[in-house]
Amino acid sequence: MFFDSWLGLLRVLVVGTLAYGSLVLLLRVSGKRTLAKMNAFDLVVTVALGSTLASILLTESVALAEGLLGFALLVGLQYVVAWGSVRSVRVRRLVKSEPRLVLWKGRFLGEAMRLERVTEDEVLAALRGSGEADPGRIEAVILETDGSFSVVPEAPQQALALTRLAGRPET
Known part of the structure:
Protein backbone atom coordinates (compact mmCIF):
# COMPACT_ATOMS: atom_id res chain seq x y z
CA MET A 1 0.00 0.00 0.00
CA PHE A 2 2.80 2.47 0.79
CA PHE A 3 5.59 1.06 -1.36
CA ASP A 4 5.44 -1.40 -4.23
CA SER A 5 8.88 -1.49 -5.79
CA TRP A 6 11.90 0.56 -6.71
CA LEU A 7 11.25 -0.32 -10.35
CA GLY A 8 7.82 1.32 -10.17
CA LEU A 9 9.35 4.49 -8.76
CA LEU A 10 12.02 4.49 -11.46
CA ARG A 11 9.32 4.05 -14.14
CA VAL A 12 7.39 7.07 -12.81
CA LEU A 13 10.59 9.13 -12.72
CA VAL A 14 11.76 8.25 -16.24
CA VAL A 15 8.40 8.08 -18.01
CA GLY A 16 7.12 11.14 -16.14
CA THR A 17 10.12 13.22 -17.14
CA LEU A 18 9.88 12.15 -20.78
CA ALA A 19 6.10 12.65 -20.93
CA TYR A 20 6.31 16.06 -19.28
CA GLY A 21 9.11 17.19 -21.57
CA SER A 22 7.22 15.93 -24.62
CA LEU A 23 4.04 17.72 -23.54
CA VAL A 24 5.89 21.00 -23.00
CA LEU A 25 7.55 20.67 -26.42
CA LEU A 26 4.24 19.84 -28.11
CA LEU A 27 2.53 22.81 -26.47
CA ARG A 28 5.34 25.15 -27.53
CA VAL A 29 5.13 23.91 -31.12
CA SER A 30 1.32 24.07 -31.26
CA GLY A 31 1.11 27.64 -29.95
CA LYS A 32 -0.70 29.55 -27.24
CA ARG A 33 -4.16 28.77 -28.58
CA THR A 34 -3.89 25.13 -27.48
CA LEU A 35 -4.22 26.00 -23.78
CA ALA A 36 -6.46 29.04 -24.15
CA LYS A 37 -9.70 28.82 -22.24
CA MET A 38 -11.89 30.58 -24.76
CA ASN A 39 -14.69 28.02 -24.90
CA ALA A 40 -15.82 24.64 -23.58
CA PHE A 41 -13.74 22.69 -26.10
CA ASP A 42 -10.59 24.44 -24.91
CA LEU A 43 -11.35 23.48 -21.33
CA VAL A 44 -11.96 19.86 -22.33
CA VAL A 45 -8.60 19.69 -24.10
CA THR A 46 -6.75 21.19 -21.14
CA VAL A 47 -8.34 18.74 -18.70
CA ALA A 48 -7.82 15.82 -21.07
CA LEU A 49 -4.12 16.66 -21.45
CA GLY A 50 -3.74 16.62 -17.67
CA SER A 51 -5.63 13.36 -17.39
CA THR A 52 -3.50 11.81 -20.12
CA LEU A 53 -0.32 12.89 -18.34
CA ALA A 54 -1.60 11.35 -15.10
CA SER A 55 -2.43 8.10 -16.91
CA ILE A 56 1.04 7.92 -18.44
CA LEU A 57 2.64 8.55 -15.05
CA LEU A 58 0.61 6.19 -12.89
CA THR A 59 -0.78 3.46 -15.12
CA GLU A 60 1.78 0.84 -16.03
CA SER A 61 -0.43 -0.53 -18.80
CA VAL A 62 -0.18 2.82 -20.66
CA ALA A 63 3.06 2.95 -22.61
CA LEU A 64 4.87 6.23 -23.11
CA ALA A 65 4.33 6.02 -26.91
CA GLU A 66 0.57 5.60 -26.41
CA GLY A 67 0.47 8.60 -24.11
CA LEU A 68 2.46 10.75 -26.52
CA LEU A 69 0.08 9.75 -29.31
CA GLY A 70 -2.78 10.77 -27.01
CA PHE A 71 -1.17 14.19 -26.49
CA ALA A 72 -0.67 14.63 -30.23
CA LEU A 73 -4.25 13.57 -30.97
CA TYR A 79 -5.97 22.70 -33.83
CA VAL A 80 -8.59 21.42 -36.31
CA VAL A 81 -11.48 22.84 -34.25
CA ALA A 82 -9.74 26.22 -33.82
CA TRP A 83 -8.77 26.32 -37.51
CA GLY A 84 -12.33 25.51 -38.54
CA SER A 85 -13.88 28.06 -36.21
CA VAL A 86 -11.66 30.83 -37.58
CA ARG A 87 -12.58 30.00 -41.18
CA SER A 88 -16.24 28.98 -40.93
CA VAL A 89 -19.16 30.72 -39.27
CA ARG A 90 -21.00 27.39 -39.13
CA VAL A 91 -18.16 25.69 -37.21
CA ARG A 92 -17.75 28.74 -34.96
CA ARG A 93 -21.44 28.65 -34.02
CA LEU A 94 -21.21 24.93 -33.35
CA VAL A 95 -18.24 25.11 -30.97
CA LYS A 96 -18.43 28.55 -29.40
CA SER A 97 -21.06 30.24 -27.35
CA GLU A 98 -21.62 33.98 -27.47
CA PRO A 99 -20.85 36.28 -24.58
CA ARG A 100 -24.09 37.27 -22.86
CA LEU A 101 -24.97 40.47 -21.09
CA VAL A 102 -26.34 39.77 -17.58
CA LEU A 103 -26.34 43.32 -16.19
CA TRP A 104 -26.86 46.49 -18.23
CA LYS A 105 -26.56 50.02 -16.88
CA GLY A 106 -27.03 48.83 -13.31
CA ARG A 107 -30.06 46.64 -14.09
CA PHE A 108 -30.01 42.83 -13.81
CA LEU A 109 -31.26 41.15 -16.99
CA GLY A 110 -33.41 38.39 -15.54
CA GLU A 111 -34.19 36.50 -18.74
CA ALA A 112 -30.52 36.39 -19.78
CA MET A 113 -29.55 35.27 -16.28
CA ARG A 114 -32.14 32.47 -16.39
CA LEU A 115 -30.96 31.33 -19.82
CA GLU A 116 -27.35 31.19 -18.58
CA ARG A 117 -28.30 29.78 -15.14
CA VAL A 118 -26.62 32.67 -13.33
CA THR A 119 -27.84 34.16 -10.05
CA GLU A 120 -27.74 37.76 -8.89
CA ASP A 121 -25.40 36.67 -6.09
CA GLU A 122 -22.90 35.39 -8.66
CA VAL A 123 -23.05 38.67 -10.58
CA LEU A 124 -22.61 40.62 -7.35
CA ALA A 125 -19.60 38.45 -6.50
CA ALA A 126 -18.10 39.37 -9.88
CA LEU A 127 -18.70 43.04 -9.07
CA ARG A 128 -16.95 42.69 -5.72
CA GLY A 129 -14.09 40.86 -7.41
CA SER A 130 -13.66 43.83 -9.74
CA GLY A 131 -13.56 46.25 -6.81
CA GLU A 132 -17.02 47.72 -7.39
CA ALA A 133 -19.89 47.26 -4.98
CA ASP A 134 -22.59 49.41 -6.62
CA PRO A 135 -24.31 47.87 -9.69
CA GLY A 136 -25.63 51.35 -10.52
CA ARG A 137 -22.11 52.48 -11.37
CA ILE A 138 -21.55 49.61 -13.80
CA GLU A 139 -22.20 49.83 -17.52
CA ALA A 140 -22.27 46.07 -18.06
CA VAL A 141 -21.47 42.65 -16.69
CA ILE A 142 -20.87 40.06 -19.37
CA LEU A 143 -20.79 36.28 -18.97
CA GLU A 144 -17.93 35.43 -21.32
CA THR A 145 -17.67 32.33 -23.51
CA ASP A 146 -15.27 30.71 -21.03
CA GLY A 147 -17.70 31.14 -18.12
CA SER A 148 -15.92 34.08 -16.51
CA PHE A 149 -17.49 37.47 -15.86
CA SER A 150 -16.25 40.74 -17.31
CA VAL A 151 -17.25 43.88 -15.43
CA VAL A 152 -17.29 47.10 -17.46
CA PRO A 153 -17.49 50.34 -15.49
CA GLU A 154 -19.42 53.28 -16.91
CA ALA A 155 -18.43 53.54 -20.56
CA PRO A 156 -18.88 55.90 -23.50
CA GLN A 157 -22.11 55.54 -25.47
CA GLN A 158 -20.66 53.52 -28.37
CA ALA A 159 -18.02 51.35 -26.69
CA LEU A 160 -17.04 48.80 -29.35
CA ALA A 161 -16.55 45.96 -26.87
CA LEU A 162 -20.20 46.27 -25.84
CA THR A 163 -21.78 46.28 -29.31
CA ARG A 164 -21.66 42.55 -30.13
CA LEU A 165 -23.34 41.03 -27.10
CA ALA A 166 -26.26 38.63 -26.98
CA GLY A 167 -29.23 40.09 -25.18
CA ARG A 168 -28.11 43.74 -25.28
CA PRO A 169 -31.13 45.98 -24.72
CA GLU A 170 -31.69 48.84 -27.13
CA THR A 171 -30.59 52.14 -25.66
Whole structure:
Protein backbone atom coordinates (compact mmCIF):
# COMPACT_ATOMS: atom_id res chain seq x y z
CA MET A 1 0.00 0.00 0.00
CA PHE A 2 2.80 2.47 0.79
CA PHE A 3 5.59 1.06 -1.36
CA ASP A 4 5.44 -1.40 -4.23
CA SER A 5 8.88 -1.49 -5.79
CA TRP A 6 11.90 0.56 -6.71
CA LEU A 7 11.25 -0.32 -10.35
CA GLY A 8 7.82 1.32 -10.17
CA LEU A 9 9.35 4.49 -8.76
CA LEU A 10 12.02 4.49 -11.46
CA ARG A 11 9.32 4.05 -14.14
CA VAL A 12 7.39 7.07 -12.81
CA LEU A 13 10.59 9.13 -12.72
CA VAL A 14 11.76 8.25 -16.24
CA VAL A 15 8.40 8.08 -18.01
CA GLY A 16 7.12 11.14 -16.14
CA THR A 17 10.12 13.22 -17.14
CA LEU A 18 9.88 12.15 -20.78
CA ALA A 19 6.10 12.65 -20.93
CA TYR A 20 6.31 16.06 -19.28
CA GLY A 21 9.11 17.19 -21.57
CA SER A 22 7.22 15.93 -24.62
CA LEU A 23 4.04 17.72 -23.54
CA VAL A 24 5.89 21.00 -23.00
CA LEU A 25 7.55 20.67 -26.42
CA LEU A 26 4.24 19.84 -28.11
CA LEU A 27 2.53 22.81 -26.47
CA ARG A 28 5.34 25.15 -27.53
CA VAL A 29 5.13 23.91 -31.12
CA SER A 30 1.32 24.07 -31.26
CA GLY A 31 1.11 27.64 -29.95
CA LYS A 32 -0.70 29.55 -27.24
CA ARG A 33 -4.16 28.77 -28.58
CA THR A 34 -3.89 25.13 -27.48
CA LEU A 35 -4.22 26.00 -23.78
CA ALA A 36 -6.46 29.04 -24.15
CA LYS A 37 -9.70 28.82 -22.24
CA MET A 38 -11.89 30.58 -24.76
CA ASN A 39 -14.69 28.02 -24.90
CA ALA A 40 -15.82 24.64 -23.58
CA PHE A 41 -13.74 22.69 -26.10
CA ASP A 42 -10.59 24.44 -24.91
CA LEU A 43 -11.35 23.48 -21.33
CA VAL A 44 -11.96 19.86 -22.33
CA VAL A 45 -8.60 19.69 -24.10
CA THR A 46 -6.75 21.19 -21.14
CA VAL A 47 -8.34 18.74 -18.70
CA ALA A 48 -7.82 15.82 -21.07
CA LEU A 49 -4.12 16.66 -21.45
CA GLY A 50 -3.74 16.62 -17.67
CA SER A 51 -5.63 13.36 -17.39
CA THR A 52 -3.50 11.81 -20.12
CA LEU A 53 -0.32 12.89 -18.34
CA ALA A 54 -1.60 11.35 -15.10
CA SER A 55 -2.43 8.10 -16.91
CA ILE A 56 1.04 7.92 -18.44
CA LEU A 57 2.64 8.55 -15.05
CA LEU A 58 0.61 6.19 -12.89
CA THR A 59 -0.78 3.46 -15.12
CA GLU A 60 1.78 0.84 -16.03
CA SER A 61 -0.43 -0.53 -18.80
CA VAL A 62 -0.18 2.82 -20.66
CA ALA A 63 3.06 2.95 -22.61
CA LEU A 64 4.87 6.23 -23.11
CA ALA A 65 4.33 6.02 -26.91
CA GLU A 66 0.57 5.60 -26.41
CA GLY A 67 0.47 8.60 -24.11
CA LEU A 68 2.46 10.75 -26.52
CA LEU A 69 0.08 9.75 -29.31
CA GLY A 70 -2.78 10.77 -27.01
CA PHE A 71 -1.17 14.19 -26.49
CA ALA A 72 -0.67 14.63 -30.23
CA LEU A 73 -4.25 13.57 -30.97
CA LEU A 74 -5.74 16.04 -28.46
CA VAL A 75 -3.57 18.91 -29.67
CA GLY A 76 -4.29 18.01 -33.30
CA LEU A 77 -8.05 17.93 -32.73
CA GLN A 78 -7.85 21.24 -30.88
CA TYR A 79 -5.97 22.70 -33.83
CA VAL A 80 -8.59 21.42 -36.31
CA VAL A 81 -11.48 22.84 -34.25
CA ALA A 82 -9.74 26.22 -33.82
CA TRP A 83 -8.77 26.32 -37.51
CA GLY A 84 -12.33 25.51 -38.54
CA SER A 85 -13.88 28.06 -36.21
CA VAL A 86 -11.66 30.83 -37.58
CA ARG A 87 -12.58 30.00 -41.18
CA SER A 88 -16.24 28.98 -40.93
CA VAL A 89 -19.16 30.72 -39.27
CA ARG A 90 -21.00 27.39 -39.13
CA VAL A 91 -18.16 25.69 -37.21
CA ARG A 92 -17.75 28.74 -34.96
CA ARG A 93 -21.44 28.65 -34.02
CA LEU A 94 -21.21 24.93 -33.35
CA VAL A 95 -18.24 25.11 -30.97
CA LYS A 96 -18.43 28.55 -29.40
CA SER A 97 -21.06 30.24 -27.35
CA GLU A 98 -21.62 33.98 -27.47
CA PRO A 99 -20.85 36.28 -24.58
CA ARG A 100 -24.09 37.27 -22.86
CA LEU A 101 -24.97 40.47 -21.09
CA VAL A 102 -26.34 39.77 -17.58
CA LEU A 103 -26.34 43.32 -16.19
CA TRP A 104 -26.86 46.49 -18.23
CA LYS A 105 -26.56 50.02 -16.88
CA GLY A 106 -27.03 48.83 -13.31
CA ARG A 107 -30.06 46.64 -14.09
CA PHE A 108 -30.01 42.83 -13.81
CA LEU A 109 -31.26 41.15 -16.99
CA GLY A 110 -33.41 38.39 -15.54
CA GLU A 111 -34.19 36.50 -18.74
CA ALA A 112 -30.52 36.39 -19.78
CA MET A 113 -29.55 35.27 -16.28
CA ARG A 114 -32.14 32.47 -16.39
CA LEU A 115 -30.96 31.33 -19.82
CA GLU A 116 -27.35 31.19 -18.58
CA ARG A 117 -28.30 29.78 -15.14
CA VAL A 118 -26.62 32.67 -13.33
CA THR A 119 -27.84 34.16 -10.05
CA GLU A 120 -27.74 37.76 -8.89
CA ASP A 121 -25.40 36.67 -6.09
CA GLU A 122 -22.90 35.39 -8.66
CA VAL A 123 -23.05 38.67 -10.58
CA LEU A 124 -22.61 40.62 -7.35
CA ALA A 125 -19.60 38.45 -6.50
CA ALA A 126 -18.10 39.37 -9.88
CA LEU A 127 -18.70 43.04 -9.07
CA ARG A 128 -16.95 42.69 -5.72
CA GLY A 129 -14.09 40.86 -7.41
CA SER A 130 -13.66 43.83 -9.74
CA GLY A 131 -13.56 46.25 -6.81
CA GLU A 132 -17.02 47.72 -7.39
CA ALA A 133 -19.89 47.26 -4.98
CA ASP A 134 -22.59 49.41 -6.62
CA PRO A 135 -24.31 47.87 -9.69
CA GLY A 136 -25.63 51.35 -10.52
CA ARG A 137 -22.11 52.48 -11.37
CA ILE A 138 -21.55 49.61 -13.80
CA GLU A 139 -22.20 49.83 -17.52
CA ALA A 140 -22.27 46.07 -18.06
CA VAL A 141 -21.47 42.65 -16.69
CA ILE A 142 -20.87 40.06 -19.37
CA LEU A 143 -20.79 36.28 -18.97
CA GLU A 144 -17.93 35.43 -21.32
CA THR A 145 -17.67 32.33 -23.51
CA ASP A 146 -15.27 30.71 -21.03
CA GLY A 147 -17.70 31.14 -18.12
CA SER A 148 -15.92 34.08 -16.51
CA PHE A 149 -17.49 37.47 -15.86
CA SER A 150 -16.25 40.74 -17.31
CA VAL A 151 -17.25 43.88 -15.43
CA VAL A 152 -17.29 47.10 -17.46
CA PRO A 153 -17.49 50.34 -15.49
CA GLU A 154 -19.42 53.28 -16.91
CA ALA A 155 -18.43 53.54 -20.56
CA PRO A 156 -18.88 55.90 -23.50
CA GLN A 157 -22.11 55.54 -25.47
CA GLN A 158 -20.66 53.52 -28.37
CA ALA A 159 -18.02 51.35 -26.69
CA LEU A 160 -17.04 48.80 -29.35
CA ALA A 161 -16.55 45.96 -26.87
CA LEU A 162 -20.20 46.27 -25.84
CA THR A 163 -21.78 46.28 -29.31
CA ARG A 164 -21.66 42.55 -30.13
CA LEU A 165 -23.34 41.03 -27.10
CA ALA A 166 -26.26 38.63 -26.98
CA GLY A 167 -29.23 40.09 -25.18
CA ARG A 168 -28.11 43.74 -25.28
CA PRO A 169 -31.13 45.98 -24.72
CA GLU A 170 -31.69 48.84 -27.13
CA THR A 171 -30.59 52.14 -25.66
